[in-house]
Amino acid sequence: MSKIFIIGLPRTGTTSISVAFLNLGYKVAHTAFTKQSFVLADVVTDCPCFSDYQQLDKLFPGARFVYLTRDLTNWLPSVQGLLKKMLPKLDTNTGDFSPVLKRSFNETFDLTSPDLLNEQHLIDCYQTHQQQVLSYFAGRTNFLSIDISETNSYSQLCEFLTIPHALEDTFPHVNKGQQVAHWKAVKHSNKISSFCAGPDHRQFLEYNT
Numbered sequence: 001m002s003k004i005f006i007i008g009l010p011r012t013g014t015t016s017i018s019v020a021f022l023n024l025g026y027k028v029a030h031t032a033f034t035k036q037s038f039v040l041a042d043v044v045t046d047c048p049c050f051s052d053y054q055q056l057d058k059l060f061p062g063a064r065f066v067y068l069t070r071d072l073t074n075w076l077p078s079v080q081g082l083l084k085k086m087l088p089k090l091d092t093n094t095g096d097f098s099p100v101l102k103r104s105f106n107e108t109f110d111l112t113s114p115d116l117l118n119e120q121h122l123i124d125c126y127q128t129h130q131q132q133v134l135s136y137f138a139g140r141t142n143f144l145s146i147d148i149s150e151t152n153s154y155s156q157l158c159e160f161l162t163i164p165h166a167l168e169d170t171f172p173h174v175n176k177g178q179q180v181a182h183w184k185a186v187k188h189s190n191k192i193s194s195f196c197a198g199p200d201h202r203q204f205l206e207y208n209t
Contacts, residue, residue, distance in 0.1 A: 002063055005043075008068025017045060033101065048101070053133065151170070
């Protein structure tokens with residue numbers, strides 16, 4: 001089975017699509033920070049996929065990529081709330097988040113910017129990321145862009161992956177409002193830990209090997 005990478009930015013529905021893939025029988029890592037997590041998962045969503053899709057495209061020939069979009073009027077307050085909560089743990093020196101996560105967020109949002117939570121700064125980050133993604137995958141058949149709030153988006157995904165589905169099927173709506181931790185509460189045998197230790201004991205995915 002070829003890998004599937006979800007490369008939409010945080011707060012575009014990455015948790016909802018992760019739960020949907022679990023329900024479809026896939027092994028899913030919602031964020032992955034070790035080589036083994038990428039090896040074990042059929043689907044990897046969110047960080048660092050949204051910043052590292054070009055490297056992943058080279059590392060996993062035949063992989064498919066799904067870019068998630070969201071209306072900016074809804075995305076902006078949601079990502080502002082997320083960043084406010086995450087900032088102390090994203091600090092380069094004192095934050096206890098994974099170095100991979102810190103790098104991924106910094107490359108995408110420029111965490112040192114004094115305008116980090118400013119609407120225009122975040123709009124620029126979103127649009128720059130979107131333009132880069134669409135330019136990189138232009139003309140590619142292994143790429144899909146969807147907004148999971150649209151009624152036909154689930155069907156579009158299933159057709160892209162050639163998965164049987166019912167027309168009335170939709171994505172689960174999780175992490176509503178300011179909720180950000182629904183994935184932790186999900187109990188499923190196909191969940192893959194973000195920090196799986198592999199036989200070679202390498203802690204982080206290494207793109208040059």
